[in-house]
Amino acid sequence: MPSLDLDRLGEVRTNWTLDEARALNALPINDLLYHAQRVHRLAFDPNRVQVSTLLSVKTGACPEDCAYCPQSVRHDTGLERDEVLDVAAVVAAAEAARAGGATRFCMGAAYRSPKPKQLEQVKDMVRAVNALGLETCATLGMLSPGQARELKDAGLDYYNHNLDTSEAFYGEIITTRTYQDRLDTLGAVRDAGLKVCCGGILGMGESELDRVQLLHTLATLPAHPESVPINQLVQVKGTPLDGLPPLDPLDLVRTVATARLLMPRSYVRLSAGRTEMSDEVQALCFLAGANSIFYGERLLTTPNPGRNRDDELFARLGLTRETAADTTPAA
Numbered sequence: 001m002p003s004l005d006l007d008r009l010g011e012v013r014t015n016w017t018l019d020e021a022r023a024l025n026a027l028p029i030n031d032l033l034y035h036a037q038r039v040h041r042l043a044f045d046p047n048r049v050q051v052s053t054l055l056s057v058k059t060g061a062c063p064e065d066c067a068y069c070p071q072s073v074r075h076d077t078g079l080e081r082d083e084v085l086d087v088a089a090v091v092a093a094a095e096a097a098r099a100g101g102a103t104r105f106c107m108g109a110a111y112r113s114p115k116p117k118q119l120e121q122v123k124d125m126v127r128a129v130n131a132l133g134l135e136t137c138a139t140l141g142m143l144s145p146g147q148a149r150e151l152k153d154a155g156l157d158y159y160n161h162n163l164d165t166s167e168a169f170y171g172e173i174i175t176t177r178t179y180q181d182r183l184d185t186l187g188a189v190r191d192a193g194l195k196v197c198c199g200g201i202l203g204m205g206e207s208e209l210d211r212v213q214l215l216h217t218l219a220t221l222p223a224h225p226e227s228v229p230i231n232q233l234v235q236v237k238g239t240p241l242d243g244l245p246p247l248d249p250l251d252l253v254r255t256v257a258t259a260r261l262l263m264p265r266s267y268v269r270l271s272a273g274r275t276e277m278s279d280e281v282q283a284l285c286f287l288a289g290a291n292s293i294f295y296g297e298r299l300l301t302t303p304n305p306g307r308n309r310d311d312e313l314f315a316r317l318g319l320t321r322e323t324a325a326d327t328t329p330a331a
C-alpha cells in the first residue's frame with residue numbers, strides 16, 4: 001500500500017497514481033466516508049443537490065452494440081423506435097422540467113454520432129431550451145472537433161459522453177467503438193469550451209479494480225469533468241447484461257466517495273439506477289459526496305423515481321435543490 005497523504009486531499013490534482021486511487025477506494029468505510037464528506041464540504045454546501053432532467057429526443061434503433069443499452073438495434077428489448085422530436089415537444093418538456101425545479105435539461109439521442117441534419121435539429125433544440133433560462137446538456141454519441149464547436153456556438157453548456165468502465169473491461173461491453181474514440185470525443189468537447197459530463201456504469205460484472213481504473217482515467221484527464229455521472233446498471237430484458245447479480249450497494253458508495261476524493265470540485269451525479277436503491281443507500285451516497293441527481297419520472301427510456309418520491313427523500317434527509325440563481329453567474 002503506498003503512503004497516502006490524507007492531509008492533501010481536497011487539492012485538485014490530475015497526477016494521481018493508480019495505487020493512490022486504489023488505496024483511497026480500499027480505506028475502511030468510516031475513514032473513506034469521513035474524508036469524502038470533509039473534502040466535499042471544502043467546495044460545496046453539503047446539503048444542496050443539483051437536479052437535471054433528461055429527455056430522449058431520438059429513441060431506439062441505435063447501431064452501436066453497448067451491452068447494457070435498451071436502445072441498441074442489436075438487442076430485442078421491445079422498445080419502439082421513435083422519430084426525432086420536434087422543437088415544440090422538446091420545449092414543452094423543458095418548460096415542465098423547469099416548472100418542476102430542474103436547473104439543467106439534458107437531451108439524449110440514440111446516435112453513434114450525429115449526421116449534419118441531426119446536429120442542426122439538436123442545435124435548434126439547444127437554442128430553444130437555453131431561451132427558457134435552463135442550462136443545456138446533450139448526449140449524441142461521438143463528435144468531431146467541428147461538431148463540438150457548432151454545439152458550443154449554438155449555446156450548449158455541457159456535453160455528456162461516458163467512458164462507461166475501465167479500458168480493460170470495455171471490450172466486454174462495447175465492440176463498435178473504441179475507448180480511444182471516446183477519449184477523442186472528450187478532447188474535442190473540452191477543446192470547444194464545453195463543460196464535460198463524463199462517468200460510467202457500475203454493476204456490469206466489472207471488478208473493483210475496473211471501477212477504480214475508470215475513476216483514475218477520469219481524474220487524470222487534462223482537466224476533471226465538471227460533472228461525473230455514476231450510473232448503476234438498469235437491467236433491461238433483452239439486453240445481454242440482464243440478470244447479472246446486483247451490485248453490492250457499499251461498492252456503489254465506495255465508488256462515489258473515491259470519485260469525490262479524486263475530483264474534489266466536480267459534481268458527482270448519482271445517476272441511473274436510483275429506483276432500485278433504498279433511501280438509506282442514497283443517503284450514504286450523498287454523505288460520500290454525491291451532489292447531483294436526475295429528477296423526473298424518466299431517465300431516457302427507463303423509469304426514475306418521480307419528483308414526489310424525490311421531494312420526500314430530500315425532506316427526509318434535509319436536502320435542498322440548487323436553484324437557477326445558484327447556477328447563473330452574476331452579471
Ligand code: SAM
Nearest residue numbers: 068069109110111139140141162231233234272
Ligand atoms: N448514444 C449516445 C452515447 O452512447 O454516447 C448517448 C445516449 S446513451 C443512452 C448515454 C449513456 O447512458 C451511456 O453512455 C450509458 O453510460 C448510459 N446508459 C445507457 N443504458 C444504461 C443502462 N441500462 N443503465 C445505466 N446506464 C445506462
Ligand code: DTB
Nearest residue numbers: 108139229271272299300301302
Ligand atoms: C448518464 O450518465 N446517464 C443518463 C445520461 N447520462 C444520459 C442516461 C441513463 C440511461 C438509463 C437507461 C435508459 O433510461 O434508457
Ligand code: SF4
Nearest residue numbers: 062064066069072110
Ligand atoms: Fe447507442 Fe448510446 Fe445506447 Fe450505446 S448507449 S447503444 S451508443 S444509445
